[in-house]
Amino acid sequence: MDENNQQDLMRTIQMKFPRLSKGQKLIAEYILKHYDKAAFMTAAKLGTSVGVSESTVVRFANELGFSGYPKLQKALHDLIKNKLTTVQRIELSNNLINQENALKGVLKADMENIRSTLEKINHKDFEEVVNSIFRAKNIYIIGLRSSTALSEFLGFYLNVMLDNVRVVKHGISDVFxxxxxxxxxxxxxxxxxxxxSSGTIQTLDFARSRGAKVVAITDSLLSPLATKAEYTLIAQSNMASFVDSLVAPLSVINALIVAVGLREKEKISGMxxxxxxxxxxxxxFSHKKEE
Structure with a gap:
């Protein structure tokens, strides 16, 4: 099974179920019923929970097409990440990163997010988004909760270069x-x-109902934002902890700002x-005093 298609994981388990061994069927049944719990279990703990050996759990992962149990566990993480509470994220991060390797672990995870983003992002869509920015009469940007920082960053730099940009903010007045x-x-x-954020999704819905062009910057084509957008820029945000990883999304936004700037190079230089x-x-800006 292609490990990038975790949305098919449950279907794959169901399809392979008749050919599984007795012990593997016990694992399959447990995951189908309790995948949210299984995602936090080691191979040994999962085996103990269903009454089979750790090696049986590893063979089960291989039977599904994964190179090992960690890859199956990652697929389960991806399957549930949209539903994780903060408490569950903390529990998950404790399994992935500890105090001693926090710096190295988070930086490595962020590097992987950027590498994966470079492979997944659609370059043609990226250029179409840049074209759409220049064609638009007005440009609205919305990103709520943890994505607020991203929307503010994009809005700040586009506002420097263009005069028709507005960041939609939560709390000042109603978004609509x-x-x-x-x-x-x-x-x-x-x-x-x-x-x-349901607020962001509703805003995209409203904009589309008014005939506006909608662009999404999100983590997957299966994202509820992507399903409402004409163009989607994919930026991987797999979390290494309970904190969202926004490194790759910020990198994509940086690229978008630079691309817009290059189109308006002479104007921006003078400005x-x-x-x-x-x-x-x-x-x-503060200047260091001469000694």
């Missing part, structure tokens, strides 16, 4: 009030990762020269 005038000539960029003068005059 902020985009009430959105129409077919506008663009909405929605940013969201597990656990997906930044003027800004530098203003920043200098009003001491916007």
């Amino acid at each position: 009030e902020q985009i009430i005038n959105i129409d077919k000539d506008d663009l909405l960029i929605g940013i969201g990762f597990p656990r997906y 930044f020269k003027e800004l530098e003068s203003i920043w200098e005059e009003y001491h916007v």
Whole structure:
């Protein structure tokens, strides 16, 4: 089985069930009924829970097409990550990372997220998103909860280069009030990762109902944001802990900002020269005092 297609895991188990050994069937039944619990178990613990040996659990993973039990466990993690509570995330992170290897573990996980993103992202869609930014009358950006930082970052830099960008914020006023005038000539960029914010999903729905072009920056084509978007930029955000990994999404957003900047190179160069003068005059940035 292709390990990137975890959404088919349960179906694969069901299809292979008749050919499994007696012990493997016990494992299959347990996972089908309690996959949320199985995801947190080691091979030995899963074997003990169903009354089989650890080696039987490993052979079961091989029978499904995985190179070992850790790969099957990762597929189970991916299957449930959209439903994990913070408490469950902490429990999961304790199995993956401990105090001694936190720095190395998180950095390695983030590197893997970027590597996987580079392989998965659709370059043609990326260019179409850049084109859509320049064609749009108004550009709205929304990212709620942990994605707020991403939407603010994207909005900050696009605002420097363009004059038609608005970051939709939660708490200032109702989200729908902020985009009430959105129409077919506008663009909405929605940013969201597990656990997906229902507010972001509803906003994408509303924008699409008004005929606006919708772009999603999310973790999968199966994401509820992607199903409502014309173009989707995939950025892997597999968590190494209870904290969302936003390194790869931020890297994709960086690339988007740079691509827009390169299209407007001369305009931006002149604008930044003027800004530098203003920043200098009003001491916007701190300067180290000469000794």
